[in-house]
Amino acid sequence: MGKAKTVFICNNCDNHFSKWEGKCPQCGSWNTLEETQIFKENKQQSARSAIIQNEDKFVPNKAILINDVQSGKTSRVPIFDPELSRVLGGGIVPGSVILVGGQPGIGKSTLLLQLALQNNFKIFYVSGEESEEQIKLRANRITQGNADCYLFTNVSTDKILSEAKRIKPAVMIIDSIQTLTSPLVDSIPGTISQIRECAYELQRFAKESGITVFIIGHITKDGNIAGPKILEHIVDTVLQFEGDQNHMFRVLRTTKNRFGSTDEIGIYEMITSGLRPVSNPSELFLRQGDSVLSGSAIAATVEGLRPLLIEVQALVSTAIYGTPQRSATGYDLRRMSMLLAVLEKRCGFAFGHNDVFLNLAGGIKINDPSIDLSIVAALISSLEDSTIEDGICFCGEVGLSGEIRSVNRLEQRIQEADRMGFKEMYISKFNTKGINFERYKINITPIGKVEELYELLFANV
Numbered sequence: 001m002g003k004a005k006t007v008f009i010c011n012n013c014d015n016h017f018s019k020w021e022g023k024c025p026q027c028g029s030w031n032t033l034e035e036t037q038i039f040k041e042n043k044q045q046s047a048r049s050a051i052i053q054n055e056d057k058f059v060p061n062k063a064i065l066i067n068d069v070q071s072g073k074t075s076r077v078p079i080f081d082p083e084l085s086r087v088l089g090g091g092i093v094p095g096s097v098i099l100v101g102g103q104p105g106i107g108k109s110t111l112l113l114q115l116a117l118q119n120n121f122k123i124f125y126v127s128g129e130e131s132e133e134q135i136k137l138r139a140n141r142i143t144q145g146n147a148d149c150y151l152f153t154n155v156s157t158d159k160i161l162s163e164a165k166r167i168k169p170a171v172m173i174i175d176s177i178q179t180l181t182s183p184l185v186d187s188i189p190g191t192i193s194q195i196r197e198c199a200y201e202l203q204r205f206a207k208e209s210g211i212t213v214f215i216i217g218h219i220t221k222d223g224n225i226a227g228p229k230i231l232e233h234i235v236d237t238v239l240q241f242e243g244d245q246n247h248m249f250r251v252l253r254t255t256k257n258r259f260g261s262t263d264e265i266g267i268y269e270m271i272t273s274g275l276r277p278v279s280n281p282s283e284l285f286l287r288q289g290d291s292v293l294s295g296s297a298i299a300a301t302v303e304g305l306r307p308l309l310i311e312v313q314a315l316v317s318t319a320i321y322g323t324p325q326r327s328a329t330g331y332d333l334r335r336m337s338m339l340l341a342v343l344e345k346r347c348g349f350a351f352g353h354n355d356v357f358l359n360l361a362g363g364i365k366i367n368d369p370s371i372d373l374s375i376v377a378a379l380i381s382s383l384e385d386s387t388i389e390d391g392i393c394f395c396g397e398v399g400l401s402g403e404i405r406s407v408n409r410l411e412q413r414i415q416e417a418d419r420m421g422f423k424e425m426y427i428s429k430f431n432t433k434g435i436n437f438e439r440y441k442i443n444i445t446p447i448g449k450v451e452e453l454y455e456l457l458f459a460n461v
């Protein structure tokens with residue numbers, strides 16, 4: 001082996017420096033330089049790497065014209081999980097590398113173990129965090145069993161890839177990338193150099209063999225995947241598993257997908273037997289109970305390409321202490337403050353001396369501005385202590401002047417509300433062009449100002 005060299009690598013920009021500094025000279029981030037040792041290859045190893053790269057069938061020997069490239073439809077392997085298949089774009093692409101990140105205990109290992117047990121093709125499950133007995137105990141909770149699922153508990157990339165070549169699976173699962181070690185790098189597992197080298201080896205193996213590789217990645221306290229940013233660049237797909245451990249719902253988002261759309265999401269329900277795919281998420285996020293209470297409104301939103309109906313809950317009460325409190329769960333607190341300012345300025349509602357609490361039911365996080373109108377309705381309902389009739393939903397963005405602005409994919413939202421049996425839907429009057437509302441059973445009420453919403457819902461109560 002060659003000689004190990006000590007360098008300092010930035011966690012943010014992945015640049016190398018010869019000495020430690022508090023601030024990265026390249027990207028300007030503070031306290032991101034970490035000491036690590038890089039193993040420098042000798043001439044024999046460099047020659048061996050060059051031979052491997054020259055033999056790679058995916059690297060062309062000469063430049064060719066783009067019109068001469070023969071392109072066909074990407075072949076996909078169907079899988080049992082409909083939500084994961086939706087997020088990936090319709091199945092698994094052979095030879096692709098898929099990175100799955102998420103908080104500890106959110107269900108990443110359970111999701112991929114279900115993938116290994118619920119499909120009939122050969123799968124190689126590699127774990128560097130759990131023993132075979134621990135994986136078996138978790139697998140016993142999942143009803144389906146795959147006779148061609150192989151378990152291997154090891155952290156050395158040489159032994160893992162050697163065993164994968166012997167088994168020749170269709171899918172290989174790595175749990176997790178932060179536990180692997182490469183003999184070409186002289187540092188502890190989880191360091192930037194180890195993660196980068198292990199990821200390159202897995203990517204090269206996937207492209208040469210045509211085996212799909214799923215990689216589980218840990219995240220930092222900021223919510224980013226731990227390790228160098230290049231880890232997200234070299235993989236084909238990046239999936240983010242989100243959710244609150246206090247709630248049963250989990251959302252699988254696509255942040256990068258070379259073989260499909262990044263607008264799709266998958267929704268799961270965590271139960272004792274694992275993760276259950278949710279085909280109709282609107283039923284989960286609507287009101288639970290028969291009585292209609294004040295401060296509750298239904299929003300018609302779109303997450304990715306899927307329309308959702310969720311319940312918005314607001315509580316406005318007199319501030320007992322001097323400074324009023326502002327709290328929002330599942331929604332941007334700064335945008336809620338903006339909506340409160342619009343209601344005070346344009347409609348004259350006194351929110352300045354009240355505590356305001358906002359919650360999106362089910363633990364889901366929504367960034368779609370189309371739920372502004374439902375939040376405004378819920379806030380006024382709680383302040384006036386007046387209920388909103390059952391069967392009414394809202395869809396519209398609220399501007400700084402109090403105007404109700406148009407939103408995209410309105411017909412999908414109307415179809416979902418109509419399918420769920422809602423009677424009336426409030427939308428922006430600027431969103432009515434080119435849409436035939438007569439083919440829907442739901443009554444559409446267009447409005448242009450926040451004041452109109454108050455007059456229609458609460459003025460005559």
